[in-house]
Amino acid sequence: MKGSVLWTRVLHPVIVVVLLVTAIGIPLWLALITSFKSQGEANIPDLTLPSSWHVWDNYRQAFTQGDMLWALFGSLLVMIPAVLGVLIFGSLASWVLARRTGKMVSILYSAAISGIILPPAVVTIVLLLRQLGLASTPFGMMCVYMGMYMSLVVFFITGFIRTIPLELEEAARMDGAKPLGIFLKVILPLLRPVIATATILICLYIWNDVFYSFFVLGGGSVTTLPLNLYSVASSNLYQNNWNLVFAYVILMSLPLIVIFAFAQRRIISGITGGAVK
């Protein structure tokens, strides 16, 4: 038994701490400490402390010259309606797909969830949006995100609704409730855990997306945080200005990390809920 005590008391904690420091600590420390340095010192990024601290300067510059507020506004403007829309329309459809049977319904269900696997046609989306007059608009972006993540929502919620006993709906139906009433008063409240899972995942994807927003929002006045990070990092102003790039990175990453710090247990159980069953 001596070996296992040595393992649990000494070796295991040492390995965990060493891994934490090297695998996560070093990259994050590099970003944080570089964001405090002067431009010259940040040019060759290393892990040493800055010889002179430029915290306020760097963060103020990243915030103002990087148009951070505008990008934050753009991110929220696109993300919140897209997530609300995809959840509302997706759960409404999921209820019908979960409860009705027949060949037609199963074909519709397969079509609805095919987007989990199939990649969006990112180039022709731009063409379509131009024809609809929605190119480079936040509304176009919302629609594209809703189209992309509808499959995920339908997949999660249909699976969940199938586990809800029919009796609950029937009781409400006996009391004379209409379908929409049953959906809103009986089903929707029961969907809370699965809606939480879908919300977390989709927010994570949209908040961090740069590929699709580049195609859809590119050329327009509205931008998002990651898209803006890309354009400032590749503009001349920021070329090799690692201190400003990382000040931007830290500011941009903070909201999600703070939310996660407060709700980590629920977020992790929400994400893993659907995966291992």
Add this chain to the structure above:
Amino acid sequence: MTAPSVRRGPLLGGGLYPTWFLAPAFAILMVFFFLPTLFNFIYAFTNWSAFHDDIAGVGFANFESVLSNGSLVSSLRITIVYAVLVAILQNGMGLGLALLLERDTRLNRFARVVFFVPVLMSALAVGYIFQALLKPDGALNGLLHVSVPWLGSTTWTVVTVAFVNSWKWMGLAMVIFLAGLKTIPEDVLEAARLDGAGVWKTFTQVRFPLLAPAVTFNVATALLGSFNGFDTILATTGGGPAQTTEVLNIYIFKVYGNGLFAQATTMSLVLFLIVTILAFPVIGYLRKRERVLS
């Protein structure tokens, strides 16, 4: 069991679960997902570009040009190599972390939270961090007093970028493996212990097979996710050196940026077809493995 008979009739079913509830979701899917996909099959065969207003059919000319200049084969090869590397690295590291941090000690709980932080960060931001870490005069070479061209090797850089992407997502694989490990009943492990199975044997014979659902989920999402890989590569190498990390999406992004929309569409169609061809067997295979084991 009266419920099924109530549900069966299309008319009655329609009344209880109105068809129009499907309308908004399917309208969005139709217009913003399926229609662009359909467009892929049309505009890949045209000369659509930024340089002239009219769009005319050109047959297979776009396919011929991406085939003859080698970009189709090379992007495809790089994408597949990258996706397989990510699936192996991400899940290998995720499983390792899950096994290491399985017991509920305070240090382990803290470590799990920390390893999850990169999942929350933008892949673009992660890419910039690793560019600063791995560039020739970057932090890692300084730390190790070496000058390894981590991002400058035409052979090995694809491994580096696959590692960076895996680093970003290993926390997600970890929590899913942890949840999978939790579903293994204690008495099964007890039985293995009584049969004299050691730690390694218990893992290979009992625990890993029972992790099948988690493995399925993780491998499938890693593979399919990295077929769409873009952000980390853009921020670390931008497709270089000498286009050796230029996966399909990077190629699409560049060609589109040059105004050659039809060629970008052609590659987008190729990506669509490849994912369609590969996805179903991969998922089918993993599912079958699951069924055999359970």
